Amino acid sequence: MSKYTPFLFILVLFNSCGIFKTYEKHPKTEFRGVWIATVVNIDWPKNGNDTSEKQKTDYLKILDFYQKENYNAVIVQVRAAGDAFYDSDYAPWSRFLTGEEGTPPQWNTDVLEWMILEAHQRGMEFHAWLNPYRATFDENFEVLAESHDYCTHPEWMVHYGKKNYYNPGLPEVRNHFSNIIAEIVSKYDVDAIHFDDYFYPYKIKDEVFNDSIAFESYAKPNQNLDDWRRSNIDSLVKQSYEKIKSIKPWVQFGISPFGVWKNNSTDPKGSNTKAGQTAYENLYADPLLWMEKGWLDYLAPQVYWSMDLPVASHKTIVDWWSKNNFNTNLYVGNGAYKVRNNSDKAWDDIKELPMQLELARETPQISGNIMFSAKSLMSDKDDVVKYIHKKYYKQPALNPAFPLSNKATLKTPQLSITEQNEKDLILQLDDTKNMRYALLYKSGHKTKDEYPIKKLIFKIFLDGNSNRLLIPRNQISNNFLALSFIDVYGVETEPTIINIKQLAKNDTKR
Incomplete structure (x- = not known):
């Protein structure tokens, strides 16, 4: 075997179509x-x-x-x-x-x-x-x-x-x-x-x-x-x-x-x-x-x-x-x-x-x-x-x-008060007029910088008129949820953790 073969093999690998290309399934x-x-x-x-x-x-x-x-x-x-x-x-x-x-x-x-x-x-x-x-x-x-x-x-x-x-x-x-x-x-x-x-x-x-x-x-x-x-x-x-x-x-x-x-x-x-x-x-x-x-x-x-x-x-x-x-x-x-x-x-x-x-x-x-x-x-x-x-x-x-280059800096809605009833978890938000959607993910108790799409539970349209976000309880299986928003420019905000057990005990302010 030629002494150059290993080098050639590596070179072929690096130049093979798509070998090292990032591909998201x-x-x-x-x-x-x-x-x-x-x-x-x-x-x-x-x-x-x-x-x-x-x-x-x-x-x-x-x-x-x-x-x-x-x-x-x-x-x-x-x-x-x-x-x-x-x-x-x-x-x-x-x-x-x-x-x-x-x-x-x-x-x-x-x-x-x-x-x-x-x-x-x-x-x-x-x-x-x-x-x-x-x-x-x-x-x-x-x-x-x-x-x-x-x-x-x-x-x-x-x-x-x-x-x-x-x-x-x-x-x-x-x-x-x-x-x-x-x-x-x-x-x-x-x-x-x-x-x-x-x-x-x-x-x-x-x-x-x-x-x-x-x-x-x-x-x-x-x-x-x-x-x-x-x-x-x-x-x-x-x-x-x-x-x-x-x-x-x-x-x-x-x-x-x-x-x-x-x-x-x-x-x-x-x-x-x-x-x-x-x-x-x-x-x-x-x-x-x-x-x-x-x-x-x-x-x-x-x-x-x-x-x-x-x-x-x-x-x-x-x-x-x-x-x-x-x-x-x-x-x-x-x-x-x-x-x-x-x-x-x-x-x-x-x-x-x-x-x-x-x-x-x-x-x-x-x-x-x-x-x-x-x-x-x-x-x-x-x-x-x-x-x-x-x-x-x-x-x-x-x-x-x-x-x-087209994006303005928009204020992220703050979770201020929570309510609840037997059917829904209700989140009160201070201002959603610049937000298009609320996103809810399955989460652990620690916030991640970003959640994969497979963790997404809901994508909820915000019509800009109501600051109340209703989350059906029968769709919630985790103790923790991560809440983020999509603004009108399509940019996702940083997520916030919601502790479902804590909310069940008392209203929470953030």
């Missing part, structure tokens, strides 16, 4: 989201003419399914095509909700407020998903309400393919959308505003997006058409971010761009892919710039291809984004809708989607995944769902905190 924080698409009733409601009770029931079925599978966020499309799933001053009620555009729903409560609260009570973040520029879904214009922007502001519209789009080159369009964002963030307790990948439309052969007048009016000297269009999207992103933060700094802003920024055939900085269209060159979206400028809290590229697809490998694209990400949380958008429903036969393999989750978890720069879309895993995919649950989502996970 049950990570405490991990974004686990699902898109709920409402346009043309893809996921919900099943029909705009359904009764309010059926629509509520169907929505709760989605929440309950994904709560059971330990997901922690829903991204719900509340603006699909110049419309609204809430009472808006800037858009008519969506026909996908009410059956007829502009007609209010026959609900006995505020639709969006109810949807948000139901998600929060299940420990899920609610991200309000807006489509900025799609004005109409088709050429069936007679279904539009008189208050739709297509009718009131035809000068804002560009007809392309069979749809109408808001012209991104018009400052008044950006201001209009800024008002829409302000309305939602001001009125509703959303956790985030979310954009999808539709900026300028995907290219259609032999079609021209006619924005020449806006280009002549607003382009800077010597600015070409492509750079001008990208600058319009940059302005939208920047203005949206600043508007959100000016109202509620704790509301996140996230975007889910098309998965390929550029192919390396057109730019050496691009990914080793052969995508037919790219975010930068065809949709005029430049997520790298948005991250560099700090205009986002998270980015979730749509990487809807299988692991080894030659023209656009999931592995290749995820690796590229992991190396081109900064100032934001990075999640991966997964094409769950393709499972056993695609010409690429890789999706027939029960392990295709689980392998993508494993890749994300093994990649340090990635903090979670989002599935498109909700209905995809709710029927005929039981084996895949069970596989994912058993191997990856067996335990719940907390949502990732914001990038620290």
